Amino acid sequence: MSVVVVQNLRKHYPMGEADVVGLDGVTLTIESGEFVAVMGPSGSGKSTFMHIVGLLDEPTSGRYAFEGSDVTSLSADERADIRSRRLGFVFQSYNLLPRTTALENVELPMIYAGVSEPKRERIALEKMDLVGVAHLREHNSNQMSGGQQQRVAIARSLVNEPALILADEPTGALDTKSSKDVMELFAKLNEEHGKTILIVTHEPDVAAYAKRVVTFRDGCIVSDERRAERAA
Ligand SMILES: Nc1ncnc2c1ncn2[C@@H]1O[C@H](COP(=O)(O)OP(=O)(O)O)[C@@H](O)[C@H]1O
Numbered sequence: 191m192s193v194v195v196v197q198n199l200r201k202h203y204p205m206g207e208a209d210v211v212g213l214d215g216v217t218l219t220i221e222s223g224e225f226v227a228v229m230g231p232s233g234s235g236k237s238t239f240m241h242i243v244g245l246l247d248e249p250t251s252g253r254y255a256f257e258g259s260d261v262t263s264l265s266a267d268e269r270a271d272i273r274s275r276r277l278g279f280v281f282q283s284y285n286l287l288p289r290t291t292a293l294e295n296v297e298l299p300m301i302y303a304g305v306s307e308p309k310r311e312r313i314a315l316e317k318m319d320l321v322g323v324a325h326l327r328e329h330n331s332n333q334m335s336g337g338q339q340q341r342v343a344i345a346r347s348l349v350n351e352p353a354l355i356l357a358d359e360p361t362g363a364l365d366t367k368s369s370k371d372v373m374e375l376f377a378k379l380n381e382e383h384g385k386t387i388l389i390v391t392h393e394p395d396v397a398a399y400a401k402r403v404v405t406f407r408d409g410c411i412v413s414d415e416r417r418a419e420r421a422a
């Protein structure tokens with residue numbers, strides 16, 4: 191099944207006289223079970239693309255079908271509903287709530303989704319165990335390393351069983367060893383648990399964990415390469 195089908199996506203930012211072009215006609219399909227890395231130089235449109243795919247922003251023109259449904263002209267509330275139920279987000283800066291335990295952070299998306307309390311804790315601990323942070327359940331963000339915080343954030347992205355996990359520069363704030371651990375975790379989630387993953391990175395070492403690399407330049411896709419085996 192196709193999780194993402196975008197056709198001729200354009201995003202223009204009005205800037206006085208001349209528009210800034212964020213995306214200049216992007217067409218791409220992502221199937222269920224894929225692990226895709228988006229690469230490209232700074233300003234090439236990677237984040238703009240992720241924000242549109244993640245229903246955080248709307249294109250100026252073009253079509254977007256998510257899980258087979260046209261999401262091009264939904265209301266803000268309808269987009270927020272799909273975001274919370276069907277998409278998982280991982281950020282460069284982890285975005286964990288401060289003065290809140292790891293367990294509570296992982297439970298948060300289920301609170302928004304209306305999952306009952308005992309069930310929330312069970313699912314949160316199951317996902318924390320899967321990513322190797324169950325022992326940190328009572329730790330606050332300031333008591334965890336960057337790599338540990340990112341694993342907690344990945345557990346949080348999994349709790350609602352999203353159709354797609356979106357990660358924009360998930361290793362951007364991590365040292366080499368923690369980056370490797372986080373990328374091995376994404377590879378495991380893809381290979382052993384069938385998770386569909388789209389990550390943005392400008393580091394070839396990080397992109398090497400993906401099975402498909404899409405390269406952007408000036409708001410366009412300039413290459414799209416699949417490999418039988420991941421390179422890293
Ligand atoms: N909110 C915005 N307002 C104006 N221009 C923007 C905005 N967001 C992105 N852009 C412009 O769109 C282009 C693509 O940006 P972006 O998607 O952030 O690239 P990348 O993530 O690849 O670095 C750049 O020229 C950038 O300056």
Ligand SMILES: [Mg+2]
Pocket residue numbers: 236237238
């Ligand atoms: Mg960016």
